[in-house]
Amino acid sequence: MKVYVCLKQVPDTESKIKVAADGKSIDSTGIKWILCPYDEFAVEESIRFKEKNPGATICAVSAGPDRVVDALRTALAMGCDEAIHIALPENADSYLTAKSLARAITKSGTPHLIFTGKQAIDDDAAQVHQAMAEFLSLPAVTVVLKAEYSATSVKLDREIEGGAIEKYEVATPCVIAAQKGMNEPRYASLPNIMKAKKKEIKKVTLAELDLTDTDTKVSYSAMQLPAERGACKMISGDVAAQAKELVRLLHEEAKVI
Amino acid sequence: MKTVIYCEHHNGKIKKSSLELLSNAATWGTEVHALALGAPGTLDGLAAELNEYGPHAIHFAEHAGLAHYSSDGFAKVVADAAKSLGAEILLASVSTQTKDFLPRVAVKLDTGMASDCTALTVAGSNVQATRPMYSGKCFASVDFSKAKPVMATIRPNALGMKAKKAGSATATKLATDPGTIRAGVKEVVAKAGAQNKVDLTEAERIVSGGRSLKSSENFKILEDLATTISATVGASRAAVDAGFRPHSDQVGQTGKVVSPSLYMAFGISGAIQHLAGMRSSKLIVAVNTDQNAPIFQKADYGVVADLFEAAPKINEEFKKLLQH
Numbered sequence A: 001m002k003v004y005v006c007l008k009q010v011p012d013t014e015s016k017i018k019v020a021a022d023g024k025s026i027d028s029t030g031i032k033w034i035l036c037p038y039d040e041f042a043v044e045e046s047i048r049f050k051e052k053n054p055g056a057t058i059c060a061v062s063a064g065p066d067r068v069v070d071a072l073r074t075a076l077a078m079g080c081d082e083a084i085h086i087a088l089p090e091n092a093d094s095y096l097t098a099k100s101l102a103r104a105i106t107k108s109g110t111p112h113l114i115f116t117g118k119q120a121i122d123d124d125a126a127q128v129h130q131a132m133a134e135f136l137s138l139p140a141v142t143v144v145l146k147a148e149y150s151a152t153s154v155k156l157d158r159e160i161e162g163g164a165i166e167k168y169e170v171a172t173p174c175v176i177a178a179q180k181g182m183n184e185p186r187y188a189s190l191p192n193i194m195k196a197k198k199k200e201i202k203k204v205t206l207a208e209l210d211l212t213d214t215d216t217k218v219s220y221s222a223m224q225l226p227a228e229r230g231a232c233k234m235i236s237g238d239v240a241a242q243a244k245e246l247v248r249l250l251h252e253e254a255k256v257i
Numbered sequence B: 001m002k003t004v005i006y007c008e009h010h011n012g013k014i015k016k017s018s019l020e021l022l023s024n025a026a027t028w029g030t031e032v033h034a035l036a037l038g039a040p041g042t043l044d045g046l047a048a049e050l051n052e053y054g055p056h057a058i059h060f061a062e063h064a065g066l067a068h069y070s071s072d073g074f075a076k077v078v079a080d081a082a083k084s085l086g087a088e089i090l091l092a093s094v095s096t097q098t099k100d101f102l103p104r105v106a107v108k109l110d111t112g113m114a115s116d117c118t119a120l121t122v123a124g125s126n127v128q129a130t131r132p133m134y135s136g137k138c139f140a141s142v143d144f145s146k147a148k149p150v151m152a153t154i155r156p157n158a159l160g161m162k163a164k165k166a167g168s169a170t171a172t173k174l175a176t177d178p179g180t181i182r183a184g185v186k187e188v189v190a191k192a193g194a195q196n197k198v199d200l201t202e203a204e205r206i207v208s209g210g211r212s213l214k215s216s217e218n219f220k221i222l223e224d225l226a227t228t229i230s231a232t233v234g235a236s237r238a239a240v241d242a243g244f245r246p247h248s249d250q251v252g253q254t255g256k257v258v259s260p261s262l263y264m265a266f267g268i269s270g271a272i273q274h275l276a277g278m279r280s281s282k283l284i285v286a287v288n289t290d291q292n293a294p295i296f297q298k299a300d301y302g303v304v305a306d307l308f309e310a311a312p313k314i315n316e317e318f319k320k321l322l323q324h
Ligand SMILES: Cc1cc2nc3c(=O)[nH]c(=O)nc-3n(C[C@H](O)[C@H](O)[C@H](O)COP(=O)(O)OP(=O)(O)OC[C@H]3O[C@@H](n4cnc5c(N)ncnc54)[C@H](O)[C@@H]3O)c2cc1C
Pocket: A013, A037, B209, B210, B211, B212, B235, B236, B237, B238, B239, B250, B251, B252, B253, B254, B255, B256, B266, B267, B268, B269, B270, B271, B272, B273, B274, B277, B287, B288, B289, B290, B293, B305, B306, B307, B308
């Protein structure tokens, strides 16, 4: 029984983002790369599934430039069995990413489950989970807080507006996209980190998937840093005077109340 | 350009953010088609509301299989509608529902989508969209030249509600088949006490509190203030991790990304991951005892004060103002 976990390597949340010289991508110097926090929940969930279903093989898959093998090693160190690296150029769109993942998974063996995060915190597009599922003709449930697995189906809780929960029961195979809170990801132990370094990571090229790096649909023509806000207007006086002045400004100057 | 706008509705009312999108589309000079999905007999009442925003046409896709949300059913029906209507542009406002099923529509239409845009203009055949990346640390202009139809989702409140424009379109019913539904909602369980509150992602006004609130009970002072100005209460991760608020109230990189017209941060330091979730707010107010707190660098108005004293006083002032 094959279980996949699709993951992305993203800049650490503390990273300062600078626009590169080409004006349409980010300058990656000085960026610390991490496994996307939402994908960490997905990796953890896949390992917990294997702990209850010892027959399962967990295969981590990541599409991206060479640096993403580090994220795959993290997943291996946490407990995944195998890893596939799809060589995809930087800034590939959700369409090509999803298509390449779907094709690599199809080639590697029929999935029982596919886990991934609800969104990658670099492009924040939140599209690959459902797009990949569509390419694979599989059902998918996203923003999942809880999953209960039985032999041929999964009961899932999906978070929607206002913290409300949609309840699903979906037949396997299916795609599950994790939300924060689904579990508490483990830290990899040092021996497991050492072992993960020796595991083979299978590299797949786009050509092997019958794709090319121009098979994208959207791209970015320019990137800009957000406009700086004007200086903060500090309101002085005692608390009563501050409250009065703040409300006056919100009403008369900013006109938001 | 034929523009199809997916209009989300709940309990017989079109979502405000869908109307916001329609009101903007009415200013672009394109042919605007409003599309709504639901069970037979449940949609007719929506036409009057849609017509207040002047769409050229209204289309209802009705089928018993659409009584409850499903990503596969909704995706198939919207993709089929986009094809049969000859959509050149397909838009929706961002919600947990559209985030879920529209990526499937893009694949079915063999096109790409720009999600969560904060700016969008359509002039002639030229569609310009801007979307935040890296949690709003940078903004990208989207190149749609290979994406036909153009697909985009727009963040609530990002474009702003435009003037109403009376229309008189008669709703037409589309031939509708959701196909085999495999991922359909069985039941929706509301969070206790959360009924009727506007979700953070759609809120016009947000009052947020941090670790310094010290307990969930103390959040009452922010709840009271929020009630006065019809705001939704949010929280920092530190407040969520401490158990003062549920995770669904968390604003930030690993919480909700919000863009209200007013964001009031009480006792929140302004960590980069918190800023990531609220920096696109139109106006930011910070109340903090520490005049060097980083939040003041991103705020428009700053109050150096103890929130336990300031919040009730600000509430009183709001009450005075709003009574007149
Ligand atoms: C991977 C990752 C993801 C994260 N995601 C998020 C996220 O989504 N959202 C988020 O918010 N954080 C997130 N964080 C955490 C973030 O780094 C901060 O730790 C968090 O935002 C701090 O919350 P806080 O401002 O409430 O607390 P603190 O940083 O402790 O700040 C408390 C503030 O309250 C002020 N204060 C104290 N008492 C009073 C008083 N009586 N009146 C007024 N002011 C007072 C203090 O001066 C201080 O500025 C993330 C961190 C990581 C590593």
